[in-house]
Amino acid sequence: MTTVNDEAPGTARRSRLQPVWAFCRAVLSNRKATAGALLLAVCIVMAAVPGLIAPGDPNAQLYMPGQGPSHDNLLGTTSYGQDIFTQFVWGARASLVIAVVAGLLSTVLSALIGVAAGYFGGIADGLLSLATDVFLVLPAFPLVVIIAAYSKNGGNAVIIAVLVATGWSYGARQLRAQVLSLRNRDFLIAARLRGERGWRIVVSEILPNMVPLLVANFLGASVYAILTAAGLQFLGLGSVNTDSWGTMLYWAQNNEALQAGIPLWAIAPGIGIAVLGAAFALLNYAFDEIGNPVLRPVRKKRVRGNS
Amino acid sequence: MRYILRRLGFFVVTLWAALTVNFFLPRLMPGDPALSMMARFHGRLGGQALKAMEVAFGIDTHDSLLAQYVAYVGNCFTGQFGRSLTFFPETVSQVVFQALPWTLGLVGVTTVIAFILGTLIGVIGAWWRGGWFDSILPPVFIVLSAFPYFWIALISILVFSIALNWLPLGFGYTNGTDVTFSWSFAWDVLRHAILPGMTIIITSIGGWILTMRNNMIMTLAEDYVRMARAKGLSSARIMFDYAGRNAILPNLSGFGMSLGFVVSGAILVEYVFSYPGVGYMMLQAVLNEDFPLMQTLFLFITVAVLVAILIVDGITVLLDPRTRSVS
């Protein structure tokens, strides 16, 4: 849903850093974007240097099992005597990596198929669009579950592969639509007249105009990846020995954490997933607003008195 | 009319794709899972069921791939899906048809409620721009919809079932009671459906509210809305008849695409609540490596999704006269 914004007349490109500064200003001026960026930063820190925040082995069964929060264990302990807080911090990495990698690959695949369909048109478009629509409609989650069930214990790589294979279709549709609308614009006709060849035109003329939509796609695909990966891991279809928030939930559910009086075991990873998902979703929504001023929050002003 | 025909054609193609995926999946997966599965039947299969499984999974058969495929497709249309490992000796079709009503009831009804409520709230939210409604609502719902369905389900169990003991922990109805068409049974079913239903509504409504609100805002900027104001029409009429009717159209087309999320959410919610629907059966099948059941469920879920899309398309044709004209 993002639109391409024309630059205000008269602004000269003063330096290479200009767009970066503009970007930062845009993020800071929009409350949702700032919130999303902050949440994301927190998760990134947890993923990058978990040892600094919660030193120790998350899987080490050192403590009394099933305890509530205490001085030693900020969030209590699991049924196996592991520290929930440590597990929580260390779990960030796998969740973030899956989200970003799956999101990126998904966006790349969407871009390849969507742009090819939109640009080349004709039979290629017809076939690619049909394939996109079919994949869009086929229920992804059951398919994902079946494939994961067949290839048990494949680890994160399988999860990522399956997520990408089922998640690319939505983005492809959007990107194709935008390419179609750009295709007949004058600057492209000019490029063709200059003799530039197909793929060169795509890369140097079309793609730069599609950056906002690509970013939106990436953010959306990441949200999809986070939630679906969490679901799969929760069901025990990921590799149950890796540290991630989804697997934490799996073990918590298996040990009936809620009934056993240690709900934090289930609550903490859920909040983690929600925070990561919310971060991407907020950024996505904010970019929509930045690109399309009509959607921005309206602050009502009083009409100055007359009559 | 041509529009509906095109959609029906698409329906058929997608169904065919699902069938084909089902056919090739067991043959492509490493480790030949099909053989090990058949071994677990310990030769208890016979007759039609055995034949059906053989062509579906490509075991013990000397027919060509094409012949198997044709036989498989034929079987699907006649309902020969083999027997379920988990619920032996029930056939897969029996299991599926028992579970289907539960899912259609729970997921179908709540999804429609979420869509309608979400759309209404979105319309009103867009109309009252600048108020607290408009500035608080979007961020709240963005965050809310980022929570995984199943986590909300767990929390609601924690609060309403364990802590407050108001509502049952799970299942479709109280264990041990007979399935009868009586008011007390109906009430029992309803009680058991409240928590899973609320979970689905809470997590999915956010998306509808937000997209409808954004659509409405874009529509309210259109000239024909300004024209409606100029004509002196009442606010209610402009909101619903002029803006709403146009703003909902992209939402409807988005409904089909959102069904993927609905299905995934439904499966997880049924799992957490042990609700005896199609999703729960699917997961039971996964745990027991019951491939016939798994794949057939996938097929039926696909059919359900396609039917839903077709219904929504029908509604779109009714609401948007532009689709009725021949392009």
Next chain:
Amino acid sequence: MSEAIAEDPILDVVDVSVTYATPGGVVRAVDGVTLRLGRGEFLGVVGESGCGKSTLLFAIAQLLSPPAELNQGKVLFKGRNLVGLTDRALSTVRWSDYSVVMQSAMNALNPVKTIAAQFDDVMRAHGHGGRAEIRNRSHEVLALVGIDAVHLKSFPHQLSGGMRQRVMIAMALLLSPELIMMDEPTSALDVVAQRSLMVQVKELQHRLGFAIIFVTHDMSLVGNFSDHLAVMYAGKIVELGPTKQIFAEPRHPYTRGLLESFPSVHGPKVRLTGIPGAPPNLVDPPAGCRFRQRCPEVMPRCATVEPALYDVDGDRVCCLIYETAGSSPGASHA
């Protein structure tokens, strides 16, 4: 303009300004516009793109939407100030006393409702609920614009551009208003359709006696059909007076430039001169006269003193050249 009409104006726009907030600052799209319209009069408002003429129209009709707002001035319609009234209060006069015809009929008609339904809406909203009455009136207005009544059942996308525009005019006539405001209704049409529409509008005006405010960028079009002309530039009115007089003797340098950029089909070949330069930035308009940077007759004084509308022989001109010649602003008739 005769004294009689001047004393009983149907519309009195007094010192109206419209601003809207942009990231770069506050834009004054319309700056202190005053004009007066008599009953049955045809006023053309011309200017280049971005001069504020459409904004002025919407401001008068109370149809501005945020971020634009009418932050100053009065709009007296038959003596009653419309500014600041709620939608509910306005709904009694809207459409029944004055109506609006917008630029693009495709965008101004609700795509999912039939023409009949859209006529129906208006009639019902103003208390004319009878089915027979609505049907009769709908047929009547369509006949007025020369469209077959069978098209009542059509949807907007099924009609051609010219037909849609005429449907808009028919809709504007539904409640027999005394004033119709038109925002570039002919821009989307070809030249032949344009003229045919204008002739029809003029004829309807003679028959039914309503006043018209006609906003356009096409000087020649409005020159043939209007009684009075208001020329706008950068949010202000720079010349206001009887059309024939302005065409015969344009006084403001901008008006002269406009007239000279339209070639005449008849007559000797004349060298076309445009107006070099571009309109000023409305966030930060230049001091003094806004037109001075493009004016062929600019004087040093123009940079410091902002001209007011000076009365010159019944023509009001916003230019320092006429500062001593005319009377000061505030004269009661245009």
